Amino acid sequence: MASTSYHYETMRTARALLAGAVLLLALCVGLVRPLVQAGVYGALGAAVLIVVTGAVCCLAVQHSLAAGWMFEHNVRRRFRAVCRERRLTTRDDRDNVVYPGLSRLIGNGAVLNARIRPLFGQSLADWERAAPAFALAYAVAAVRFRDNGDGSLTLLAGYQPLEAREFVMNEAEPVEGVDWRERLASVVVGTTEGGQPFALPFLDSHILIAGITGAGKGSVVWSAALALLPAAKAGVVRFWGIDPKRLELAMGRGFFGDRYANTDEQAVQLLERAAAEMLERAEGLAGHARRAEPSVLHPVNVLFIDELGYLSALMPDRKLRERAEKALSAILVLGRAAGFVVIGALQDPRKEVLNFRDLFPTAVAMRLRKPMVDLVLGAGMYEAGAVCDQIPPPKAGGAGVAFVVSEDSGIPVCVRFTWCPDDLIRKTAAELEPLAMRPQIAAN
Structure with a gap:
């Protein structure tokens, strides 16, 4: 084209x-x-x-x-040709071919998106099965479809470049009278291809972040920490930090108070401490509630773990490694109902590095080699459009871009997480440190 x-x-x-x-x-x-x-x-x-x-x-x-008159003509011509071949058309009473509607076209020869009005009786799955045919027709690596929730679909062909946006602190955000369960179930941390705000669940879910060195995993971590700041200041969220590399989370040391570790022994002890607190809370809730409600009495504990693969497979001391795996597995299996959430980042998602990766309901795949994509997001996600190998290199502006799949949707969403400057992280950590040192209110 x-x-x-x-x-x-x-x-x-x-x-x-x-x-x-x-x-x-x-x-x-x-x-x-x-x-x-x-x-x-x-x-x-x-x-x-x-x-x-x-x-x-x-x-x-x-x-x-x-x-772009000719461009539009070519897009429509190829769209109709694929619809005919993939049986996405019907016929009217006069035996004329009726095509799905195509409108709001935006793009060029390398990338395009448009709104589709499916025919009655068609489903998102019908269009997803035709995605490879559309990709070949438009000469792009992948095509995916997004349900707009109003009876229409959005066709996304090729990689959609996303502009980097700096995190903006909202000091005026109210904390009084807030429904914290609703708030924490959907926290805005970035922007989608269509320019819409993108939110992640920081309640009843664990989040796995995978990407090569420099892919921007820190953007996900700090976008989450800064977005959760109002809840942390209100005492409804507590941060934990395990930082084997001693570089990423150390930038915001004040977020974690005494819940920070950067050596092998400290990391294992902190994980075991978190697992013990989780079990203690679950014991206190037994017979009274099926899940913890976010509050000052029962704050949501968010565990940020950088270089997760080191803890699970690469730690030199085998006994420490086994203790870490045991504590972490317990938190991943039992922690959601008790209000314990793990956000883990790693570079290598293979089973021999992280054999419990399936315990993360939400997965974030940044720039990765093609064979790694389905390991992180699930089988068939690359073909569904999660072309992580086509995200530009960090120096070309690809840092912070990812495809995300959650347990609520099997469709990969392309997202750009907000950019969080080091100065903002340090300044916020200094303000939060006295609050992070507060002891948890005992549940009687």
């Missing part, structure tokens, strides 16, 4: 101009004959009118072509 940039609103303007030029041409044709019959001056006026009208029509056609 042509590489012309196209936007449906620009094309709408171009069509209006072209329609106006056609009307002007029709008016000109109606005026030429009377002018010619009026004599020499009339003939001269007719000639001028013809030249001006011709110039206006040429400009209108040129504008339409520049707006």
